[in-house]
Amino acid sequence: MLALASALGVQEVKFAAFVPVGSGALSGLDLRLNVDICREISNVVRIASQAYPTLKIDGGPFVKRLSFMPRDRASTSTFGCGAGTTTIVINSDLSVSACDMQTQTDRTTQALGRGATFSDLWLHSPHFARWRGQSGDRAFVGVHQHGCHLAYREYGQDIFIDEKRANDR
Numbered sequence: 001m002l003a004l005a006s007a008l009g010v011q012e013v014k015f016a017a018f019v020p021v022g023s024g025a026l027s028g029l030d031l032r033l034n035v036d037i038c039r040e041i042s043n044v045v046r047i048a049s050q051a052y053p054t055l056k057i058d059g060g061p062f063v064k065r066l067s068f069m070p071r072d073r074a075s076t077s078t079f080g081c082g083a084g085t086t087t088i089v090i091n092s093d094l095s096v097s098a099c100d101m102q103t104q105t106d107r108t109t110q111a112l113g114r115g116a117t118f119s120d121l122w123l124h125s126p127h128f129a130r131w132r133g134q135s136g137d138r139a140f141v142g143v144h145q146h147g148c149h150l151a152y153r154e155y156g157q158d159i160f161i162d163e164k165r166a167n168d169r
């Protein structure tokens with residue numbers, strides 16, 4: 001795949017992790033990830049980046065990036081998230097969502113331009129308070145502390161964990 005992308009002059013290839021939500025939740029166990037599979041993918045992405053130096057390869061959750069948080073407070077993963085903290089998704093019906101993987105099921109009840117402004121929804125919506133860990137919703141305790149909160153909730157663990165950083169804590 002990467003050889004073809006390089007030969008065709010593709011500028012960037014991005015890898016994303018499968019999170020079993022929506023219609024994907026009905027998929028068989030053969031699509032689910034685990035720590036060993038993620039580690040293997042990470043190694044392949046690193047090798048591929050060296051083999052194709054002119055092709056920008058975004059390893060997504062599989063390749064750790066620099067963290068600017070204090071070590072004792074840093075998440076072990078950088079996958080995805082900014083859901084509700086740095087990102088907002090405007091849906092086709094002008095409702096808004098925090099998580100781009102849950103736009104059909106997790107959205108505001110109010111829509112932009114219909115009694116709600118962008119600023120109002122971003123600053124005061126209970127929907128975004130939940131994604132910021134500012135509500136009493138037990139499903140959102142520790143949100144953004146394990147990389148992608150949705151993946152953590154669905155898999156029951158941080159499958160993108162960096163053992164070296166985890167052991168240094």
